[in-house]
Amino acid sequence: MQSIISIKGIEKTYAGGFRALKGVDLDIRRGEIFALLGPNGAGKTTLISIICGLVNATAGSISVDGHDIVRNYRQARATIGLVPQELHTDAFERVRDTVAFSRGLFGHAPDAALVERILRDLTLWDKRDAQIKELSGGMKRRVMIAKALAHEPRILFLDEPTAGVDVELRRDMWGLVRALRDTGVTIILTTHYIEEAEEMADRVGVINNGELVLVEDTSALMKKLGTKELTVLLAEPLAALPPELADWRLELNADGRELRYVFDRHADRTGIPSLLARLRDLGIAFTDLNTRQSSLEDIFVSLVSDRRPA
Numbered sequence: 533m534q535s536i537i538s539i540k541g542i543e544k545t546y547a548g549g550f551r552a553l554k555g556v557d558l559d560i561r562r563g564e565i566f567a568l569l570g571p572n573g574a575g576k577t578t579l580i581s582i583i584c585g586l587v588n589a590t591a592g593s594i595s596v597d598g599h600d601i602v603r604n605y606r607q608a609r610a611t612i613g614l615v616p617q618e619l620h621t622d623a624f625e626r627v628r629d630t631v632a633f634s635r636g637l638f639g640h641a642p643d644a645a646l647v648e649r650i651l652r653d654l655t656l657w658d659k660r661d662a663q664i665k666e667l668s669g670g671m672k673r674r675v676m677i678a679k680a681l682a683h684e685p686r687i688l689f690l691d692e693p694t695a696g697v698d699v700e701l702r703r704d705m706w707g708l709v710r711a712l713r714d715t716g717v718t719i720i721l722t723t724h725y726i727e728e729a730e731e732m733a734d735r736v737g738v739i740n741n742g743e744l745v746l747v748e749d750t751s752a753l754m755k756k757l758g759t760k761e762l763t764v765l766l767a768e769p770l771a772a773l774p775p776e777l778a779d780w781r782l783e784l785n786a787d788g789r790e791l792r793y794v795f796d797r798h799a800d801r802t803g804i805p806s807l808l809a810r811l812r813d814l815g816i817a818f819t820d821l822n823t824r825q826s827s828l829e830d831i832f833v834s835l836v837s838d839r840r841p842a
């Protein structure tokens with residue numbers, strides 16, 4: 533495994549004494565899309581800010597493409613593009629100028645052809661002479677990405693890339709991020725949208741209360757933890773689960789009107805036909821059946837709720 537970012541024992545205690553990160557170890561693989569998931573205040577932005585050199589860690593070390601972020605700050609920072617959560621660009625600046633300016637900040641010679649390519653890739657070329665204030669929210673976000681790409685970074689951080697963006701724009705953004713990855717850029721994104729991680733990320737890291745509680749391939753995680761659920765709506769309520777149904781892992785809800793059956797969606801036999809046959813034999817009538825697949829969201833909620841401090 534070739535890692536492009538190596539994070540070792542990162543701790544962060546803010547000036548007020550708040551411990552925002554508690555010994556985070558993480559390796560980011562070259563060329564992957566890595567999603568960092570976590571509830572509000574989990575420490576995602578703190579971690580990204582430390583990697584990008586905007587916040588100092590209290591302890592631990594990080595190397596980015598072989599450069600220590602403290603000792604070789606400039607080299608490390610030069611390999612990183614950061615798209616922050618909030619837009620901060622002068623409202624009166626023009627799109628092309630602001631992107632060209634970002635490149636200059638890193639000491640690179642002007643490159644009009646590169647700026648043009650970036651703007652075209654982000655479908656901003658038509659807006660190249662527009663002022664930032666004249667753009668829609670989605671366009672502004674793309675301008676922030678263009679600015680982050682202007683110095684040709686190998687790594688791109690996207691902090692909540694689709695927060696507050698409508699579904700269609702979110703899909704566009706996903707396409708864009710994939711296209712960037714296809715050009716060899718390693719992408720780390722933070723998100724509250726589980727669907728986003730599920731859809732896009734090669735690997736997922738879950739951070740909660742300053743601790744990285746899980747890092748896993750997205751597909752393996754879904755396979756390992758993904759279950760399916762069948763709900764049987766009963767015609768008449770049951771007072772208790774009949775012992776004849778003990779072969780299935782069933783739960784009866786509080787009013788006795790719903791049977792819930794959780795099964796492994798990868799199992800050869802789900803046990804559903806036999807369960808339904810047994811219900812019929814027992815004379816238990818039902819009015820409806822629903823199935824539901826657990827999503828990364830369920831997995832995430834269960835992980836995070838299990839670890840809430842008492």
Ligand SMILES: Nc1ncnc2c1ncn2[C@@H]1O[C@H](COP(=O)(O)OP(=O)(O)OP(=O)(O)O)[C@@H](O)[C@H]1O
Nearest residue numbers: 546548550552570571572573574575576577578579
């Ligand atoms: N400058 C600061 N001084 C003190 N505490 C801070 C500071 N910045 C962040 N924190 C605290 O550190 C914790 C982690 O914040 P952080 O912004 O990293 O969370 P996050 O996971 O990015 O959350 P969100 O999803 O809401 O953006 C929070 O409890 C926050 O209040």
